[in-house]
Amino acid sequence: MTEQIAEHYERVAATYNDHWTYDPDYVRQLAHAMSDALRLTRSDAIADIGCGTGLYTRHIADDVRPTRPVLCVDPVSAMLDQLPRSPALQPLHASAEDLASGRVALPESAPLDAMIIKESIHHMTDRRGTLEGLVRLLSRHGRILVVMLPTAIHHPLFRAAHERFEELQPDPADIQEIVSAAGLRASVSQRTFHVAIERERYVRMLEARYMSVLGEFSDEELEEGIAQFRRSYRDTPVLRFEDHFAFVKGWVPGRPPA
Numbered sequence: 001m002t003e004q005i006a007e008h009y010e011r012v013a014a015t016y017n018d019h020w021t022y023d024p025d026y027v028r029q030l031a032h033a034m035s036d037a038l039r040l041t042r043s044d045a046i047a048d049i050g051c052g053t054g055l056y057t058r059h060i061a062d063d064v065r066p067t068r069p070v071l072c073v074d075p076v077s078a079m080l081d082q083l084p085r086s087p088a089l090q091p092l093h094a095s096a097e098d099l100a101s102g103r104v105a106l107p108e109s110a111p112l113d114a115m116i117i118k119e120s121i122h123h124m125t126d127r128r129g130t131l132e133g134l135v136r137l138l139s140r141h142g143r144i145l146v147v148m149l150p151t152a153i154h155h156p157l158f159r160a161a162h163e164r165f166e167e168l169q170p171d172p173a174d175i176q177e178i179v180s181a182a183g184l185r186a187s188v189s190q191r192t193f194h195v196a197i198e199r200e201r202y203v204r205m206l207e208a209r210y211m212s213v214l215g216e217f218s219d220e221e222l223e224e225g226i227a228q229f230r231r232s233y234r235d236t237p238v239l240r241f242e243d244h245f246a247f248v249k250g251w252v253p254g255r256p257p258a
């Protein structure tokens with residue numbers, strides 16, 4: 001992880017969850033879609049890699065009620081500090097690369113049945129090596145779910161933010177190929193969530209750099225981008241857009257697809 005990314009998440013950690021409270025169902029539905037896609041069961045050993053504040057992990061734990069705590073892995077302590085203290089969630093301060101390389105061992109040193117990687121794959125620099133290493137930590141029932149944005153998005157960002165996003169975002173098809181090359185059966189599908197959000201609230205989210213791509217801009221550039229956004233949406237008090245997510249699933253061959 002670069003220093004810039006670490007600083008970005010240290011800065012946004014305290015307010016990260018607030019950005020998603022405009023629609024309480026959004027987080028719940030997306031969390032449910034993830035546990036459903038992985039067909040999680042109570043007996044699964046589950047890890048959320050790049051769990052952040054555990055915004056989604058806590059819903060998944062509530063949904064599934066696994067007998068062992070969900071392992072919540074993140075390299076930024078400020079994000080992990082926001083994790084609710086709960087016997088259902090076990091924090092682990094580490095990056096995906098730390099786990100994949102064995103620099104940090106799994107606490108129970110037992111294999112994992114399910115791994116969730118939601119919106120953190122784009123921060124991993126050696127995606128092939130890291131995913132290969134993570135796949136080696138799976139049990140014979142193992143499956144993995146990478147949840148990521150597609151290469152182009154409908155969020156009402158300003159033009160430079162869209163352009164930078166498109167430069168940085170990996171292609172879900174490439175992630176599927178990497179998962180498959182790591183020895184898993186793999187598939188990719190799409191989930192769509194309809195978002196309605198007040199323009200002024202969205203301005204506050206832009207100001208708070210709610211997406212990591214916004215951390216790529218200086219204060220002046222962000223201000224200019226927000227001015228451009230305001231001009232584009234001056235007649236739109238409520239913004240409506242579709243939020244598409246790619247679900248890249250991988251499962252150990254022989255196990256029926258989730």
Ligand SMILES: C[S@@+](CC[C@H](N)C(=O)[O-])C[C@H]1O[C@@H](n2cnc3c(N)ncnc32)[C@H](O)[C@@H]1O
Pocket residue numbers: 001005009049050051052053054055056073074075076079094095096097117118119120123124125212
């Ligand atoms: C966009 S946030 C997503 C957090 C959470 N999964 C969610 O959806 O709310 C990205 C998270 O990835 C973490 N991250 C950055 N680099 C990482 C890496 N190399 N390995 C694992 N996590 C990483 C960040 O600290 C941050 O918490």
